Amino acid sequence: MRTSLSSSYSVRQAAWILGVAPSAVSRSIRLGTLRTVGRHGRRVVPASVLVKLLGEPLENSPGARHDD
Numbered sequence: 001m002r003t004s005l006s007s008s009y010s011v012r013q014a015a016w017i018l019g020v021a022p023s024a025v026s027r028s029i030r031l032g033t034l035r036t037v038g039r040h041g042r043r044v045v046p047a048s049v050l051v052k053l054l055g056e057p058l059e060n061s062p063g064a065r066h067d068d
Contacts, residue, residue: 007046007047008037008039008045008046008047009044009045009047009050010042010044011025011026013045014034014045014050017050017054018054029045034049035049
């Protein structure tokens, strides 16, 4: 199955990915602790910012368990 990965996410999408309320993402943006970029007249969260917040993907982490 192929999934489409975006290079940026809306506040609501970023909140879902991070497992927090959209208001928490909005607050972080207002405080300047979450970087956004302008896309088509609106502010979005770059995927690279979310990756940094979440850390390495599980399958690439050194301690990840692999079922072979």
